[in-house]
Amino acid sequence: MTTNTAAWISTKRTDLEVKPASYTPPGDLEIVVRNHAVAINPLDWILQNAGELVFSWIKYPFILGSDLSGEVAEVGKKVTRFKVGQRVLAHAVGSDPTRNSAAEGAFQHYTVVLEHMASPIPDHMSYESAAVLPLGLSTAACGLFEKDQLALRHPSVNAKPTGQTLLVWGGSTSVGSNAIQLAVAAGYEVITTASPKNFDYVRKLGASQVFDYRSSNAVKDIIKACHGKTMVGALAIGMGSIEACLDIMHESKGNKFVSMTTFPVSFQKMTKGSNLKLHFLLQLPRLVVFMLSMQIKSRLRGIRTKVIFGTSLIANEVSQVIYVDFLPTALAEGVIVAAPEPHVIGKGLEHVQAGLDMQRKGVTASKIVISL
Numbered sequence: 001m002t003t004n005t006a007a008w009i010s011t012k013r014t015d016l017e018v019k020p021a022s023y024t025p026p027g028d029l030e031i032v033v034r035n036h037a038v039a040i041n042p043l044d045w046i047l048q049n050a051g052e053l054v055f056s057w058i059k060y061p062f063i064l065g066s067d068l069s070g071e072v073a074e075v076g077k078k079v080t081r082f083k084v085g086q087r088v089l090a091h092a093v094g095s096d097p098t099r100n101s102a103a104e105g106a107f108q109h110y111t112v113v114l115e116h117m118a119s120p121i122p123d124h125m126s127y128e129s130a131a132v133l134p135l136g137l138s139t140a141a142c143g144l145f146e147k148d149q150l151a152l153r154h155p156s157v158n159a160k161p162t163g164q165t166l167l168v169w170g171g172s173t174s175v176g177s178n179a180i181q182l183a184v185a186a187g188y189e190v191i192t193t194a195s196p197k198n199f200d201y202v203r204k205l206g207a208s209q210v211f212d213y214r215s216s217n218a219v220k221d222i223i224k225a226c227h228g229k230t231m232v233g234a235l236a237i238g239m240g241s242i243e244a245c246l247d248i249m250h251e252s253k254g255n256k257f258v259s260m261t262t263f264p265v266s267f268q269k270m271t272k273g274s275n276l277k278l279h280f281l282l283q284l285p286r287l288v289v290f291m292l293s294m295q296i297k298s299r300l301r302g303i304r305t306k307v308i309f310g311t312s313l314i315a316n317e318v319s320q321v322i323y324v325d326f327l328p329t330a331l332a333e334g335v336i337v338a339a340p341e342p343h344v345i346g347k348g349l350e351h352v353q354a355g356l357d358m359q360r361k362g363v364t365a366s367k368i369v370i371s372l
């Protein structure tokens with residue numbers, strides 16, 4: 001019998017504890033992955049510290065985690081794309097409301113994964129590198145390709161230029177790094193923002209122009225850079241990104257659409273010990289004012305907006321486009337690289353809690369990874 005171990009969150013707002021977990025076999029269209037590396041996302045500590053507010057459906061004890069890579073341990077009866085022993089990466093979707101399943105969280109040795117949310121990885125790619133991709137890639141893909149989001153042309157390994165331009169505000173984030181690469185692979189020019197120390201990084205990923213998002217001239221300079229271009233919209237990532245993207249879209253020609261990743265309330269100062277309701281109540285007036293002014297600004301300017309939900313692709317064609325049709329060849333041919341760089345902080349599930357705490361303090365163009 002296969003034994004399993006997980007980094008459990010036993011109840012809301014507690015530290016993870018490494019304890020035994022049951023091994024769950026795959027359903028017909030699922031695989032089980034023996035994880036060799038997992039990566040940390042802001043979502044993990046947001047769920048740990050404010051799960052009952054943001055994903056109220058989660059039933060404790062639970063296993064968090066979205067990003068994993070490893071080898072296939074078992075395949076479901078109807079799975080034809082994978083075989084046991086194959087090296088893969090996958091987006092674990094246990095916290096999606098339609099799954100709500102601890103067996104599908106990444107922070108354990110064996111995770112059940114939907115077969116259409118997994119992709120083979122090339123021999124040259126380490127498990128630690130592969131693990132940086134899934135949630136950032138899925139979130140970027142939802143924003144760029146879903147029909148009710150930016151609805152861009154799909155990526156391919158030999159895309160022809162469209163002659164159109166996308167704005168990615170927050171290009172050095174994990175979501176932004178993937179968005180730049182996906183948009184370029186779909187034939188779009190990408191204008192982006194980052195700190196000056198990450199200008200070269202985002203250019204290497206394919207951005208044509210980059211601006212410092214902290215500069216007081218950023219919006220003005222980007223409006224100038226977009227002049228004469230046909231824009232396909234903006235992907236807004238990071239605090240302040242929505243307001244900036246609305247101002248830029250207002251002044252540019254083309255599709256006036258802002259696809260939004262970041263909730264306009266900061267969860268960073270919210271810790272396991274803090275009073276969640278009080279923290280949220282204190283931010284509520286700011287949130288209400290923000291939502292109202294965003295609605296008014298966007299309607300008056302004819303700009304459409306939509307919030308991304310980074311697991312929505314499991315139920316639409318974008319998962320097939322990314323994980324089944326595009327990613328295997330794109331990774332093998334280097335059209336998509338593992339970005340941001342993995343920062344491996346240790347080996348073993350006991351390092352996951354430290355990873356969550358580090359991620360909450362902030363990273364710059366890097367992804368915290370734990371080897372298993």
Ligand SMILES: NC(=O)c1ccc[n+]([C@@H]2O[C@H](COP(=O)([O-])OP(=O)(O)OC[C@H]3O[C@@H](n4cnc5c(N)ncnc54)[C@H](OP(=O)(O)O)[C@@H]3O)[C@@H](O)[C@H]2O)c1
Nearest residue numbers: 139170172173174175195238239261262308309310364365
């Ligand atoms: N809606 C969804 O389903 C979904 C899914 C995943 C993530 N998200 C959200 O998307 C955002 C990005 O997540 P992530 O994992 O990609 O982040 P991340 O990799 O942890 O982001 C780190 C980067 O953020 C950049 N940054 C910091 N403040 C910024 C700002 N105000 N504007 C633009 N960039 C800023 C920094 O850039 P420099 O170092 O260059 O300064 C840093 O490199 C987060 O808000 C996250 O909660 C949403």
